[in-house]
Amino acid sequence: MVVRPVRPEEQAGLGELTVDVYRRVLASELATYAEVLRDADARLAAGCEVLVADVGGRVVGGVTYVPGPGPYAQLIEEDEAELRMLVVDPADQGRGVGTKLVQACLQRAGAAGKGGLVLGTMPAMTAAHRLYLRLGFERRPERDGQIPGGAPLWCYSRVLARASTSSRVGTRSPM
Numbered sequence: 001m002v003v004r005p006v007r008p009e010e011q012a013g014l015g016e017l018t019v020d021v022y023r024r025v026l027a028s029e030l031a032t033y034a035e036v037l038r039d040a041d042a043r044l045a046a047g048c049e050v051l052v053a054d055v056g057g058r059v060v061g062g063v064t065y066v067p068g069p070g071p072y073a074q075l076i077e078e079d080e081a082e083l084r085m086l087v088v089d090p091a092d093q094g095r096g097v098g099t100k101l102v103q104a105c106l107q108r109a110g111a112a113g114k115g116g117l118v119l120g121t122m123p124a125m126t127a128a129h130r131l132y133l134r135l136g137f138e139r140r141p142e143r144d145g146q147i148p149g150g151a152p153l154w155c156y157s158r159v160l161a162r163a164s165t166s167s168r169v170g171t172r173s174p175m
């Protein structure tokens, strides 16, 4: 399995996968957020990196890395990067794909000299919460927000050491 940037011909499929996986977890809470999740092209146009997990040429998951403040930054504070829209196809979950996608974001944030990687997640996303805690993120309730439509957004963040970050990120992972 490799984590790499999405290819143009994969963007629509990744958008559909993202909506489908979120729907399974959030059901009615999704509402108008589905259109935001579907539009991988808009994320790239706004300067985000859209990464996919590729297993033998098949896209089984994806994540959006937000490098700093901008239209896709929900919870970023000064000198942080943000992770968004992490999904893994249900058929491929439980094999470390999600872990690798989050580690790829940690690597990017570390290499860019960011002070931390932050993310927002919803209360029902319990598998994701375990993953984040395993990878050294901390729950930050004082920074919680809301998604468009008003549903709650729980904040998790991982502080990154500024010196030799790229060699240190991801070391807490079991993978």
Ligand SMILES: CC(C)(COP(=O)(O)OP(=O)(O)OC[C@H]1O[C@@H](n2cnc3c(N)ncnc32)[C@H](O)[C@@H]1OP(=O)(O)O)[C@@H](O)C(=O)NCCC(=O)NCCS
Pocket: 021, 022, 025, 085, 086, 087, 088, 089, 092, 093, 094, 095, 096, 097, 098, 099, 100, 119, 120, 121, 122, 125, 126, 127, 128, 130, 131
């Ligand atoms: C959150 C999500 C991306 C995790 O993806 P994943 O590929 O299943 O993640 P991982 O495989 O790395 O970890 C999941 C579990 O598999 C286990 N695992 C990982 N590699 C494994 C392996 N080789 N063998 C056995 N188990 C393994 C992990 O220990 C973990 O166990 P736990 O959930 O009991 O703690 C996925 O569940 C998902 O798409 N959820 C819905 C969308 C969502 O909530 N996104 C978060 C947005 S903030």
